[in-house]
Amino acid sequence: MPPPAYFLSGHAINPPVLKSRPAHHWDDYMYQRYHVETSPALEIAPFPNRTRVKVKKHGLATHLLKELIRYRGNREVALSRPCVYGVFSGPVGGFAPRNYCCVGCLRCTIEYPEMVQVYPEPEHRLLGDSYFTPEQVDTICYEARTGRIPVKGAGYRGPFGGEGWDGMWTDMSEIVRPTRDGIHGREFISTAVDIGQKPPFLSFNEQGAATGESARTFSIPIPVLFDVPPASVVSRKFLQIVAAAAQVAETFAVLPLGALNRFALQGRQIIPLVSREDADALTELRFTPLMIELDGWNEALFREIRRRFAESTICLRHDLGSSKELLKHYHSGIRVFHLVANYHGLGPDGRFVLDLIREAHGAFVEAGRRDEVTLLGSGGIIAAEHVPKAIICGLDAIALDTPLLAALQARFLGECLDRQGSRFRLPRRLTVNWGVQRVENLLASWRDQLLEVLGAAGLRDVRRFRGEIGRAMFQKDLEREAFSGIEGYGQ
Amino acid sequence: MDNRSRTAEQLVIEKHTERLRRGFHLWPGLKQGRPPALGDYRWTADLILSTWLQAETGMPPTNGLEHRVGNSGGGFDRLDFKFFPQDRWLPDTVTIDLSIPLNRRPYDRRIEIPVPFYGAGMSFGSISEPVMRARAQAAQVWKTFTCTGEGGYPESLLAYKDHVITQIATGMFGVREETIQYAPIVEFKYAQGAKPGLGGHLLGDKVTATVATMRESLPWVSLFSPFPFHSVYSVEDHKKHVDWVKTINPEALVSVKVSTPTDIDMVAVGSYYDGAHIVHIDGSYGGTGAAPEIAKKTIAMPIEFALPKVHRCLLQEGIRGEVVLMASGGIRTADDIAKAIALGADGAVLGTTELVALGCTRCGNCERGRGCPFGLCTTDPELSQLVETDWAAERLGKLYQSFQLQLSDILRRLGLSSIRDLVGRTDLLLYRSQEETR
Missing domain, CATH: 3.20.20.70 (Aldolase class I)
Structure with a gap:
């Protein structure tokens, strides 16, 4: 579908599409709820993941050999990976971890402390500045990419309160x-x-x-x-x-x-x-x-x-x-x-x-x-x-x-x-x-x-x-x- | 059984179960240091690792892991105890009483628990059935309680029904007359600290056929717990709810779980006058299977501020002696439990702490795809098998044991022989400066 005209008009920005309808269009008489149309917009420049997975390659090779022996050549078991998000599901598995898939669950490093380490990505720490923190840049990018509300499991992770906005909470109402x-x-x-x-x-x-x-x-x-x-x-x-x-x-x-x-x-x-x-x-x-x-x-x-x-x-x-x-x-x-x-x-x-x-x-x-x-x-x-x-x-x-x-x-x-x-x-x-x-x-x-x-x-x-x-x-x-x-x- | 007689799936699960348990054992030993990406301000790497260690040994750590406070810079993390000099500590010969009553009214059933905590509501669907069973098993052994959460009452919990609280929340999922009749305590969940005023949302991926059956809904369709109860728009309507439960199960005690708005003191008073035996306040930093980040951080106040407010208000109203005030929402350690009690609670309700004991790293991916990669907050048939009920129940029991030891020790150092004497004793607390807590 070609992009709407107002994106390409360059100099002049045309009136919104809704207002260009013929007069007395039945929609004009309908109540319309305000809605912002969202659509996925993936990053166009490299965006650092929060974490980086490092695997000791020599250790991994030795481990795989041992596993193949232990499970009598059963590749499904020996090669089963400790990641459900696909970090080790590339063509060469753990030898080239796919960092962009890592969600920081740490299951891999819990299972294989001697072989896998997950580090905070240093590049990620460089996002934003001292006020606009990397986490806030991350959140904005998620919102701009998906149009969704950031939703996560587990409770709040941040500092207890703080100066400025962080020291303020909004009210809620129980029942009334x-x-x-x-x-x-x-x-x-x-x-x-x-x-x-x-x-x-x-x-x-x-x-x-x-x-x-x-x-x-x-x-x-x-x-x-x-x-x-x-x-x-x-x-x-x-x-x-x-x-x-x-x-x-x-x-x-x-x-x-x-x-x-x-x-x-x-x-x-x-x-x-x-x-x-x-x-x-x-x-x-x-x-x-x-x-x-x-x-x-x-x-x-x-x-x-x-x-x-x-x-x-x-x-x-x-x-x-x-x-x-x-x-x-x-x-x-x-x-x-x-x-x-x-x-x-x-x-x-x-x-x-x-x-x-x-x-x-x-x-x-x-x-x-x-x-x-x-x-x-x-x-x-x-x-x-x-x-x-x-x-x-x-x-x-x-x-x-x-x-x-x-x-x-x-x-x-x-x-x-x-x-x-x-x-x-x-x-x-x-x-x-x-x-x-x-x-x-x-x-x-x-x-x-x-x-x-x-x-x-x-x-x-x-x-x-x-x-x-x-x-x-x-x-x-x-x-x-x-x-x-x-x-x-x-x- | 050797490897040849088992299916590949069984072997894969066994392999990863074994590796995970090994990891939960190895990491707190600190031979590899601390996992660099583990932990956050509230649950530091040390708190997570020390909880794993306590769940394994039943003792607080002795290897230098900080197991008392996190690094949030406020609330419980700024509070400490004003311990007596050692010569005024109670001797080991004095028995410390950690028990608390769950009904302080002069009528209705008497229920007492030997430790000042019980398990929080976590629904079937948000957590797996083996985890639910393990929590119930541990509650039974420790003669305390766990709570169904909103997702129904799996049949496998019936064996533990004397230690299971039935929760009624706004979606009424799985609420039936029988499940109310089973329960010694029925909990009305008006709001949850992590998503106050917003209701709940179980994503479609987690609504498996079993979950759907339990919740009497359709598989793979997202389920909303609306907010608020559509039958309750006033405190009088709440009384109607209590009457309804008491008609079905006259023996049941009633708990009211609410979040922490500015008028939380008035909510507590209203709940009391409508017949609640337990007022359960869930602070804004509590756990959840999924909640908007804005809600967790921004809406409603932390439990540390709500407790003194409610405690004092109930005292002023002259009804504190008839209400059991339970606190949850960000209570991580034995110290937090004791601090919550000193701020005015009778006891604490533990949720996230129990999951951390079972291996949760607080990665926050509970709602993503197949759910928790550690098999805790998931209904994925394969991942759920990573947690074995007996193993998990034993770990929870060990954690309780460690908490029991630490709470007794805290009381001993404060010269108190009963946890009931600690309620509202803010004079036994110290407020540490930011520098002192670093």
Whole structure:
């Protein structure tokens, strides 16, 4: 089957297929559940396995001879292998173990301690960086490859808790809420969120007609957008992937204005990122975006954009950190904020994104303005579990950054901290179709995992999760409650 | 029987069974060092190897293997005991009582177990029948209990029925009047720590003809245990469940297994008032045959935090003396059992620990393809034969023996003669700094 046209259109991204149906198609009147289509997308660049199997060849040859004698030449028994996953099932068996089949069960080394050893693969340890750990890269690749939720047997293997996201748990409900059947398909759980501005209240005239400011929002069916890519990977192909993936998933991608113009990309799913330096390039923009992102506050630019693109929502990209400034920008007319930490989740003052989001959300709550604004967030959100946690802390939606790169098998070249200085290497064989599918798979997997968390908490709308700190548990609080009074605690 | 009179399949199984047992014996001896890829933060290589050793010898290791704590950096791994100086230890002549009652209400059947632990629910389908039988056999020898899990009650367990808890979970698989009538204790599983609020999923590959018959379903079709009980949407509905069980088996004690939400204290209180004899709290770091990784790590709190919360709440409500509080979900060692009790539990429920004693390496492939390559969590007819019931029962018994020794030793050093005196004694615990635990 040829790939859909929008993958190949190159410059212009066509509207979604559904909307190109003839008017009054019966499907248009049917309720449609949001669904991201998944399809296996295998790795296109070598991806190291977690483990490496080493066999002492001389020992193996001797052992096989002994076994043949012991079992009187019965090859089926003598050559039966200690692996049920096929590591020793190649043409020469254990003489050339197939590492890629190894799942780390260790049965071979348990059975033959003197002959077989299974080691953690050193290449695997080089994936990611100090924040984006090899295990997290592994998980993202699994999600991007399969579109599935990572499921494993046995219990949790990681550290007990920790700083940042690791020190936070979400709530569940035992029996009392009737909404949790949603994850098994009987009841719908909505992951849609609204972006834009809402008036604090509605006003009506004597005739009962609404007057004054009305809500200007648009909805996305999943609380995930794509953030602007780091400079080292910006290319036509990469931007096409991100833009097409955003279109298919019915979400949005923030892309740099200069690159949009350079590669002649357009489409309603694109949010141009405009900075003071490339303000002149606004004239070359070939479409009217639904939203435009301002790269840092600049009043003149803000007014210029508002004048020229009166229909577009303006979003302010702002460092996570100063709540006072956010409120100041609110009073200047900003209603959508894209709050950004660095790729390791740290704000300019070194605090972690979790605390910074809570602070920003809290500032708007305290000012009585939270429902009027939309808070988007990026930086340090690199696993499916971080999405519900970030929303509980106060975001409406997140914008993905480094996970997109990991899904596309980009290698992290050293520590990757920020958009300007980080270096990534994309696979040479990268294609638009493959890239889009990987991103779609990742989104499908993350959405399903969000549903699991919402289902467990007994909620049927992700919007209900926003700022619901009461449905989260923090290690510091729990530890204080449980261990206060135990000698040594708190010292 | 010599090699010629056996089929090739039998010989293959014998060969690998022999090699595996040899490996379980050799590795803890550390002659080859530690397997480089074995272990994780919670179950370190040392904990796994020391559990194998205890299952073989019935004694805690003396060769330097760390058998008390893991490397998770929190919870049980940061806690220690404030032992008395040696001159205040109880002498060996004092008998240490490790028994706990499983009914603390003034009415209904009295059941006491001589050790403060019993086996967790692991269903037929998620584990093999020989493993189920072995657990029941060990429970019988040690006069404690094991639990069916949700997958039905294999006939081979009938011989041990006085030591088998029947579990009723949301899928009601294999739940029949007889299986409730067999049971001295019936356990309602509302949630499981590893997948709280999510229900269960037995993948089609594991639903063999035998499993399907037991669960009254179709072979090779995945089975869902939905969440929650569709007949229970309030604590009053739960009372209806208890009444239903008591009508079928008036003698049975009732256990309620729940996970650890923020309001776990209120859940425990509600369970008590609805007639539960045992409130079984399953922390979020517990085991499972298959669960989304996000659920294991992210949803609900670890058992170490839930226990003090529940214990104190029950005390404040004035009902602690009538509830048996059992803890599970990440309890790996004898030390963990004692710490859980000091945090407020009466006893512990062991699941993964038992599987590790039988050779589990915690590889997490229970749900993949044919299931566990060690023959534990599998229904594959060939792989299941790698575990022989008597061998496994003996190993479990030895592990219990080692735990019994260690628990007695802990109590002796704390100057306590009964495990019941340790309940809620957080004053006997120490919180170690990160540096001290490294």
